[in-house]
Amino acid sequence: MANNKNIRAGIIGGAGYGGGEMIRILLNHPNVEIAFVHSRSNAGNPLHAVHSDLLGDTDLAFTDQLSHDIEVLFLCLGHGEAKKFLEANPIPLNIKVIDLSQDFRLGESLPGREFVYGLPELQREKIQTAQNIANPGCFATTIQLGLLPLAKAGLLGEIHTTGITGSTGAGQSLQSTTHFTWRANNVSTYKVLAHQHLKEIRRSLQLLQPSFTEHVNFVPVRGDYPRGIWVTSYQESDLSLEQALQLYKTYYATHPFTHVSENQIDLKQVVNTNKCLVQLEKVGTKLIVHTIADNLLKGASGQAVQNMNLVFGLEETAGLKLKSIVF
Amino acid sequence: MANNKNIRAGIIGGAGYGGGEMIRILLNHPNVEIAFVHSRSNAGNPLHAVHSDLLGDTDLAFTDQLSHDIEVLFLCLGHGEAKKFLEANPIPLNIKVIDLSQDFRLGESLPGREFVYGLPELQREKIQTAQNIANPGCFATTIQLGLLPLAKAGLLGEIHTTGITGSTGAGQSLQSTTHFTWRANNVSTYKVLAHQHLKEIRRSLQLLQPSFTEHVNFVPVRGDYPRGIWVTSYQESDLSLEQALQLYKTYYATHPFTHVSENQIDLKQVVNTNKCLVQLEKVGTKLIVHTIADNLLKGASGQAVQNMNLVFGLEETAGLKLKSIVF
């Protein structure tokens, strides 16, 4: 068990959304000290020059220098950039790396550096002994958390999934689809049945149910709000609602962030928290599973800290009892 | 062809959302004069006391009196109320009735009063000779317009549908799910795979493809905006994208409000108009159909006026060239 503030953490790519959330969590984490926040373009500026909500919370500044006097390094870089960074900047192997990109989620590795897929509800024990973590994506997390108990029981069939994401999922770059005038009061879809994270999802599901070869038909929707992911999946199932509830409750009984709700859920129950709520319905022969999570927390930086907690033998919830926005 | 302003229209239930939209359209309709707007609770008050946006547009007031000196009567009442109203208030049979509720959509009738299901893209000719119209529901319209060409070709299979609706779909009564604080930035579902309008949809589809017995699996979602419906449906299909486009374009070639887009669509293209846009995609063996419409216009009052135009032999688009909100 770690003592107070004895884990020194570095953050690479600290100026983006994921990096900002990492800073916000770690500033209040009882066991962690932020050693540095790296950003080439913002070096020398205070963190609150970019993350203006941090004014009054910290006087730390961005740096373009890397220090190896750390226990853990968080990579909050774009897809493709994490691998490049590690190749260009050799990091001592005793420093644990937690990568938020998709670069190592499908089993990719670097010399001396194997990555464990960091979904605690899938493989907590493996994470606890990992040296490096490939942190799952936001849609991948939220979809998987709705399907893992079925996969564990070998009961997955062809899946039909709708997922709705807030605009933060698209990052901070200015795009036509994140222009306020366009997105407000609007709905659209993208990469229908062809989302890039389906591979990551399939890989996890097959870990638990190796025979699973069916489609995960996924309709991703752009939502008219900044934060949070709603997922509804359904499939044919012989389970009664009671059996399904029992299956899910048993599966998640020891997981502190994922809870089965017996009432209808709505997205804002989990926004600005690291939680995932799961709700089940049975209609005719179809089993319906709803899951909700905050894409930037349980779907990114919160889960990265949860993984760090596990890797360092801390309380799984340390620093992650976050106040919900609720409204 | 009707002359100017020679159709006198009465509106029952003019204080609700549907009634308000009816008034807004008919005030500017070149061939219609509003004879009266009936509302028991608002009798004597100017229309703009309830529909405050009408200030400066009309000095008409609500009445609790019914006049039979009209050619057409629009019923903008709650489900169940339309039938009760007609039973309690005998309307001469030469007055055409256009009912926006679900009371007559499944073939129900009253003595001397048969109702034709008013989806022009399904059966325009039948509407043109109808005495009474059962106007389709908003989800039903938007879902059907994505499936009619497939049904006509006998190619419908098991359908998987996501539909997202604005808050106006829930009407003007105050409910926990229409409280601003709750609904803003929120997502939730309701009646998943069990929506009450699935019967209406199935009935139309079977008109075109009598052999159709598959499920329409429909996930209705509450959206975080007031107006508009987004629908994505997909199914297994042997059609290539080109074949499907051809099928849809041919089907809708003569329909002035429904258009096939070859670009990605987004909901605000149709908000505050009577239009429906359709977009197709093919991924693997699945054909994907997106459709969008304004739930209060093409999904309610706009379509009711479109039906009136057809019934009275007017231009189908008369009074319905509405400026899009766009933003």
Place this chain on the structure above:
Amino acid sequence: MANNKNIRAGIIGGAGYGGGEMIRILLNHPNVEIAFVHSRSNAGNPLHAVHSDLLGDTDLAFTDQLSHDIEVLFLCLGHGEAKKFLEANPIPLNIKVIDLSQDFRLGESLPGREFVYGLPELQREKIQTAQNIANPGCFATTIQLGLLPLAKAGLLGEIHTTGITGSTGAGQSLQSTTHFTWRANNVSTYKVLAHQHLKEIRRSLQLLQPSFTEHVNFVPVRGDYPRGIWVTSYQESDLSLEQALQLYKTYYATHPFTHVSENQIDLKQVVNTNKCLVQLEKVGTKLIVHTIADNLLKGASGQAVQNMNLVFGLEETAGLKLKSIVF
């Protein structure tokens, strides 16, 4: 009085927000034919490639050619660009020019081309005989409509004004303040007490009350919605509420788009219309005036068409009876 469709109009800068609204209005205007829509960067593309809501409404395409076979030319260009355009592209003086930029609002002119400030509620008669119109800005219109009757009566004092604008006021360029993730649920101010259109406002007010030298203290606020402007102004006043109501009602009695409401107003009463609503309150010794307008219509393109109607002797409301979005 003009006959049907005998006014041919050209639009310069048709790819922006203002140009798009111009197209939407003119497509349904009973007396106007769109001769061309000019856009250098979009030449050859259909209008609906940029203004996607126009799909199904028109097959017109953008052009980079100018034709002089028109009666009126609308300039929908950025500030500074209108003057440059007219200097670089000599337009025959018999073609009337209606400019939506701020380039000619303070009395600027070009050889042979004088501009009349196009606020019909200020100087309708002057507009009716104008050759060229400098169309007012959105904040300027909405603020002035709250103050003109006081100015006419010589009763203006030091004014305190709050104005809240939708995001469309910032145009379609991608900026940090129009990023959806930033602007959603957010509030901020800009150019407080220093907005560039105060000069334009002061100039109009002094036309009516030459002695007026007091401050117009204006706090502009970025609102969390796309369309519409809310303005609240107050000043010391000896008028009773009844006297003020009388003053305002008399002033606006003959103006078809500006109406005095005796009930509390809210912005959505006018969104997507060319109307302006005015509401008065008296608290202690202060007279409070609320005004609301759609920044893209009464605050830009709608008013430009209203001016065109006046210039060509059409009904002032021709083509401008637009359906409110309401919700």
Place this chain on the structure above:
Amino acid sequence: MANNKNIRAGIIGGAGYGGGEMIRILLNHPNVEIAFVHSRSNAGNPLHAVHSDLLGDTDLAFTDQLSHDIEVLFLCLGHGEAKKFLEANPIPLNIKVIDLSQDFRLGESLPGREFVYGLPELQREKIQTAQNIANPGCFATTIQLGLLPLAKAGLLGEIHTTGITGSTGAGQSLQSTTHFTWRANNVSTYKVLAHQHLKEIRRSLQLLQPSFTEHVNFVPVRGDYPRGIWVTSYQESDLSLEQALQLYKTYYATHPFTHVSENQIDLKQVVNTNKCLVQLEKVGTKLIVHTIADNLLKGASGQAVQNMNLVFGLEETAGLKLKSIVF
């Protein structure tokens, strides 16, 4: 200094917005144990039956029983209800009461129970020795924090204030002005120049500047978002911007939640935190002060906990280092 969890707290009115926030904060407060959450209508139900975001965080249930085995009692009742409650339910005088209503803000008291106005930035020392706290209102807090340094320096003049509030300020009851369909994308004002909390504001300002008799002209605006208050105030001032900055920075130097920003601020910097940010501008002879706060936290329950911390000699920030929503 208190030890861990040795302060037992009761909450009255735990089913409302303020009560919910109180629970959320106290559940994670290092020094507090929630002894009971009182709600007559919800007795027996788990807290998460009402505050559904608490699912997984606590198994506590509402009770209709009062226990006196507590150190502090939070009253989260409607205006007028707090006084009635204390009169009907005698609470031992050694239990400290922190009241969130307006019942005791103007110096009202009960036998044996004097209330100190709980704005730490106004009178922290007095709070530290208080037995009972009258917690300030949300607009009152945010407006005062923009004016206190001027009042302390005796420099207040006539104030012109715009305040914009989120919908949570209106509480959880269903009203026409909190209907989603109405409020989304809308703007309106209420109680202009006549808000009920002006008395409370004036009283505080006169504590610091007894000579202050000028108006605080306050325009309250309903904002189109759930959480947060924006306030802009301005007045005539001889201070330069530098002098004003110095004045404000000195005043707030020792206050951990209120910070002076030298950059432009926006509301989301403080949403879901207990912070208040202040920004100054000087234009001509006017000094402009912007302040922002979360109406449910620094404007209600967060400040109540801040007051509790001071009353019990805890760290002022204990339990209040809340993660910002940011987006």
